[in-house]
Amino acid sequence: MSKKVIERLKAQLGGKILATSDFRGDDEAVVAPKDWLEAARFVRDDADCAMDHFIDLTAVDYPERAQDGEGPRFDVLVFARSSTKNHRVRLKTRVAEGAALDSIFTVWAGASWAEREVFDMFGITFANHPDLRRILMYPEFQGFPLRKDYPIEKTQPLVPYREIEGIDKLPPFGPDMGQPWSRVDWNERLHGGDVQVSPAIGTQQGQRPSLSKGPEYLPDETPEAE
Amino acid sequence: METNYEELDEDGQLELPAEPMRLNMGPSHPAMHGTIRMVLDLDGETIVDVDIQPGYLHRGFEKSCERGSWNQVYPYVDRLNYVSPMLNNVGFSLAVEKLAGLKVPERCTWYRMILGELARISDHLTCNSASLMELGAFTPFLWCIKTRDYVWDVLEQETGARLTHSFGRIGGMAKPPTDLFKEHTLAVLPQVEEAMAETEQLVLRNRIFLDRMQGIGKLRPERALALGVTGPILRSTGVDYDVRKANPYMFYKDVDFDVPVGHDGDNYDRFMVRFEEVRQSIRIIRQCVEKMPDSGTVNIDDVRYVFPEKQDVYDTIEATIAHFKIVMEGVKVPPGEVYSFTEGGNGELGFFIVSDGTGTPYRVRVRPPSFLNLQACREMLVGDMIPDIVPTFGSINMIGGECDR
Structure with a gap:
């Protein structure tokens, strides 16, 4: 037909x-x-x-x-x-x-x-699309997930608080309160970086050293003692 | 900014702000089903504009499909429309079979039709009774959900699971029908009819129900078509498009049923179209049960697509190899791209699948009816009031799993 x-x-x-x-x-x-x-x-x-x-x-x-x-x-x-x-x-x-x-x-x-x-x-x-925003993902999402070169196990950075003008309401907790999100920044870790947390949360909460690098990664006192 | 109540104008009236007020509704609002955020622009209580934001239930369905084998897609499609998972199973089976050029045995097709229509009944019962509950009518919700459980008993008997069956397979079904399948199916249908009759008696002459449903959330047919609306919502506007009639698949051209249509496209019409469709599904099931042969195989006889009998896998080397090849390499669907569509619970459920000839899907695109129906929700809501959001949003039966994938 x-x-x-x-x-x-x-x-x-x-x-x-x-x-x-x-x-x-x-x-x-x-x-x-x-x-x-x-x-x-x-x-x-x-x-x-x-x-x-x-x-x-x-x-x-x-x-x-x-x-x-x-x-x-x-x-x-x-x-x-x-x-x-x-x-x-x-x-x-x-x-x-x-x-x-x-x-x-x-x-x-x-x-x-x-x-x-x-x-x-x-x-x-x-x-000429009137409103070309992301629809299923959030605006801070990095990359395009259905592209073949987007690895499925990729970790996304955590999103800092959005600053929206004209909104008096504050989140019920501050950036330095509560349990920190200990999501690993694998990219940083595999290329020899010292920080564990992802960049976005790192700028908010301060960079923290990696906690799980194994026994050889101990505080700096060890070489001095030798 | 704090209002200074002492600043009254000459008539002693308080100056009210003239610009529309912006209000967030959801995602953690009970009427938004936990998965949708609406940013409303309000003039008083009237909705001037609404920005609907889906995506809170995005799980990466399409991406996940690209890393397993074709048969490993079935658990994912279960979780698309999780109130009628069997329709998704059947839809995906038909899509792969269309690409591979397979034809399943007659008994399997009747079996799929009966299971699919049972899933449609459970979908429409859930949707309609949940919208009633959101309007304050709790009793019909309990009646319909109880009846849905009876329907699920039949599905559980057949598939072993109540909700996520994962029962479809390429070239057949996971198991043949049980011995008492027909008796169980026929026994549940009168209970569905009874629950619906009782529900209709309770609500159809209720003033609250009618006032909140009739003339609310209207959609015009030409807009519905342009917006890609399908299913009960499109039919409620008066367009008689049902994939089962317009492009019959399986044996739908051999059974006798009607396509109910509305004429206003409002909440009431959507409600009535859904209940009438349940009645048509019951008609279809009764005819299918009559026509379905009692014996015969449900799977095609092709070791490239269908798992061999478990006993043969243990006993013969050929079956062991066939089993190994399907598990380790996956079913090798010939390369190409097809679009196959069936009538799901919410409308045209389409699968656009691309295969490159390996055992892994290259791309599985599901055409989600809920996603496109939700897009039309803006046109239904603008001009109505805040309380109208609840029945309108309930009557489009947005399923988060399917909308956000």
């Missing part, structure tokens, strides 16, 4: 459709990043496509493709469906690291949160 959509796209957009596929019955059309917004708007507005139902927008990371020079690093995909004709299409584009893609927020309002999630997880920026 949705074969027609691919043919219609090919006929109307011509050379802008770089490739098509129908693997396992999923119709897909690949466009260049500069034609992304136009293609999305076309499938929504064209009377034969009429894709008024936003389904999903996501990305896939292929770091090796960029390394080998075979193409840009990320695939960005949008899934859409027609509520009247009940057919679907998947548009795909390839985005390089650091490049911005046009936001399709104006085509389907639902793309707003989906684009925020892709930005949050992959670090792909969307031009």
Whole structure:
């Protein structure tokens, strides 16, 4: 049924459709990043496509493709469906690291949160997006977790108190009260540093020496005694 | 800034600030289910704008999937929508089977349909009764949760677990149905019907219930479509999109059922659509029980995908090798990318999976219905008042595990 959509796209957009596929019955059309917004708007507005139902927008990371020079690093995909004709299409584009893609927020309002999630997880920026904040992670999070080069066991720095203007309320405890968070700064520890706590909490509570370096790491008196 | 109560204007009235007040609601607010923060801009008690902030239950589902084998994804999908885990199990099985081009035996498909519909019943009972409880009606909550426990008894009998079953497998199910499966299933259905009838008798003519549900949290169909809303919320606006009817998977085209739709898209319609869907699920289960064969295998006969019988693993070298290969290397799904979608408890539950031919998923993207439904919540709330947040947020049935993944 949705074969027609691919043919219609090919006929109307011509050379802008770089490739098509129908693997396992999923119709897909690949466009260049500069034609992304136009293609999305076309499938929504064209009377034969009429894709008024936003389904999903996501990305896939292929770091090796960029390394080998075979193409840009990320695939960005949008899934859409027609509520009247009940057919679907998947548009795909390839985005390089650091490049911005046009936001399709104006085509389907639902793309707003989906684009925020892709930005949050992959670090792909969307031009003209009205509110491109992180959505699942917190603002201080470092790195983009769904990139392949983000190690799953990576430790994040602890977050210092946020300074927000115009808020009279204070947290019920001060930065030097309560039990300290003894989260290990592994990076520091493996490269010969002396501090145990992560940098953010270290600036708040003062740097503390590592407690678990083993028996040879004892106070400095030992060499002097010899 | 402290208000100086002596500074009254000429009419003796206290000058009230004209700019909207900002109020934080959640994440540790009982009506936010512990996982959502709403930053409200209020004009009096009317909501001018709301910034909904999910993410408090983010566990890195998609990242975790990329380091195990395909079968190790099942415990994770259980914990997506944790009130209907069987629907997620079945949805993920169908996605991998679509990519691998597998066709499961007929008995397995009927079995999956019955278990899935039981999960849908438990999902809708939970959602509706919890929204009633948030409105102050505690009794129907107890009735429905008691009935949900009876449904879970059947699921426990079949899978061994009440909540997180991890029962789906690529190319079949973990175990064949038990001997008394059909009897147990048919025995629980009248209890569900009774609990629903009692609940409806109690609330549907209750003034408090009607005032807080009717005309509150409205959503227009064209906005719902553009925002990517699916499931009972989309159907309550009058759009008859149900994946089971629109793109039938498994044997849904062979069973007879209706798709209930509302016309206002308000809380009341969402409530009624959910209860009507439970009735349709009961209809589907009764037909499935009739059509499901009593004997036959539930797993495909392919050692590349399905674990051999445990006794054979001990007795024969072929089965030992097959078992070893599946455990150590994982199921090798052919390379490619597919999007497979089913009707979950909250709407279209889609899995976009990419395989590179090794035993580990390259990318598992779940299309979370709750996430996109929650995005539309802003449009439902703006213009309503603070007390309307509770029933509206309850009726979209936001499941944190699925929304934040």
